[in-house]
Amino acid sequence: xxxxxxxxxxxxxxxxxxxxxxxxxxxxxxxxxxxxxxxxxxxxxxxxxxxxxxxxxxxxxxxxxxxxxxxxxxxxxxxxxxxxxxxxxxxxxxxxxxxxxxxxxxxxxxxxxxxxxxxxxxxxxxxxxxxxxxxxxxxxxxxxxxxxxxxxxxxxxxxxxxxxxxxxxxxxxxxxxxxxxxxxxxxxxxxxxxxxxxxxxxxxxxxxxxxxxxxxxxxxxxxxxxxxxxxxxxxxxxxxxxxxxxxxxxxxxxxxxxxxxxxxxxxxxxxxxxxxxxxxxxxxxxxxxxxxxxxxxxxxxxxxxxxxxxxxxxxxxxxxxxxxxxxxxxxxxxxxxxxxxxxxxxxxxxxxxxxxxxxxxxxxxxxxxxxxxxxxxxxxxxxxxxxxxxxxxxxxxxxxxxxxxxxxxxxxxxxxxxxxxxxxxxxxxxxxxxxxxxxxxxxxxxxxxxxxxxxxxxxxxxxxxxxxxxxxxxxxxxxxxxxxxxxxxxxxxxxxxxxxxxx
Numbered sequence: 001x002x003x004x005x006x007x008x009x010x011x012x013x014x015x016x017x018x019x020x021x022x023x024x025x026x027x028x029x030x031x032x033x034x035x036x037x038x039x040x041x042x043x044x045x046x047x048x049x050x051x052x053x054x055x056x057x058x059x060x061x062x063x064x065x066x067x068x069x070x071x072x073x074x075x076x077x078x079x080x081x082x083x084x085x086x087x088x089x090x091x092x093x094x095x096x097x098x099x100x101x102x103x104x105x106x107x108x109x110x111x112x113x114x115x116x117x118x119x120x121x122x123x124x125x126x127x128x129x130x131x132x133x134x135x136x137x138x139x140x141x142x143x144x145x146x147x148x149x150x151x152x153x154x155x156x157x158x159x160x161x162x163x164x165x166x167x168x169x170x171x172x173x174x175x176x177x178x179x180x181x182x183x184x185x186x187x188x189x190x191x192x193x194x195x196x197x198x199x200x201x202x203x204x205x206x207x208x209x210x211x212x213x214x215x216x217x218x219x220x221x222x223x224x225x226x227x228x229x230x231x232x233x234x235x236x237x238x239x240x241x242x243x244x245x246x247x248x249x250x251x252x253x254x255x256x257x258x259x260x261x262x263x264x265x266x267x268x269x270x271x272x273x274x275x276x277x278x279x280x281x282x283x284x285x286x287x288x289x290x291x292x293x294x295x296x297x298x299x300x301x302x303x304x305x306x307x308x309x310x311x312x313x314x315x316x317x318x319x320x321x322x323x324x325x326x327x328x329x330x331x332x333x334x335x336x337x338x339x340x341x342x343x344x345x346x347x348x349x350x351x352x353x354x355x356x357x358x359x360x361x362x363x364x365x366x367x368x369x370x371x372x373x374x375x376x377x378x379x380x381x382x383x384x385x386x387x388x389x390x391x392x393x394x395x396x397x398x399x400x401x402x403x404x405x406x407x408x409x410x411x412x413x414x415x416x417x418x419x420x421x422x423x424x425x426x427x428x429x430x431x432x433x434x435x436x437x438x439x440x441x442x443x444x445x446x447x448x449x450x451x452x453x454x455x456x457x458x459x460x461x462x463x464x465x466x467x468x469x470x471x472x473x474x475x476x477x478x479x480x481x482x483x484x485x486x487x488x489x490x491x492x493x494x495x496x497x498x499x500x501x502x503x
Contacts (some may be wrong), residue, residue, distance in 0.1 A: 061087030063302030142225025147337030158331035
């Protein structure tokens, strides 16, 4: 069994096609909400359409509603009032409709993103619940926590902002390119040559950021593991005076996270000014070439204004393109880490054809049982014994000799490597897992108490148990009188891992 952290390293060799496959798989979680996605797509098209309409209306207002004539050697500007009024109202209407469309797209995108995040977190939790003890033996709690929280949040951000904004930018870009080509194709090609440079730069940055974001997310997971261990074992840490050592360990993990986050920030810090400079170059080129065309009579003032307005409208999406491209590798890395959990298969599989005996008796038999956590180091070999109903069996042996392992094989926390474990003459692998475990009561060496009431902890295995049954169980455990002496008795709140009680 390899740990989650060790599984991440080979993934750094993944290139763009793999990232696309991962993101495609992430987006499949959004398909059940296709109605919301459809309305979002319509709102994106509408918002882009009204954004494109604004410069076109402005061009129309300048070239038609405002005319320039030469009279007696003097320039005379004539304004057609009603046309200006119509153009103004059209511009206001386009702005209102664009704002409404953007509200709809952002609201629905947020809803879809949050719903997908909810589904992903539940899928991760359900998968973790189905995995065998062997998986959890090798997994780090901090790694799992980060994947179920921070990595899911990265995916949500990609769906909510990255996907929507990228679609909006593409629609806006294609629409403006078509209009600019129809009006003045040489200038359009020159301007969009710069846009292609921006796209190429963005792709280069995405390739560079992918391994860095991988390190950042891995470092966050490692930091979570160190913190979780330190907090869970705080009493041991203090008892042995190891606070300084644990602090140094945490500092090293935090330092690596700081360094890789700084590396990512440096790449972004260099990229954003370059994006801005390229955008400014497009504006300068438009003014220089477009101004000459106006003077030569090949271009109207309204058309030049429209070109400049298009560049203004495109400025924010283009600047955001770098940010969106940066989200792609980060979301792909997060998705990869999430699917490492979702793709895990439990070593202990429930047999669909399994049938439990109608009246279980509790007859346990081990027949030539062998078991190994690691194939190279067997723990049990040729174990034979029988426990009949009503018998009391004690397993004696040195620490680490496999006593707990023997017990764990009965409810199939692990599957035997060789031999058979039978329950009422039926191999435990032929029992339904739930039915088998309902017949086995285990008191673990390390008792785990949930942050809940005493009543809820006692009834954890049977939430529908009556108060009388709960008290009967407490009496069997010889804690009934102790509980009754507490101020709130069975409703007493138990701290995390039983911290409110001694022992």
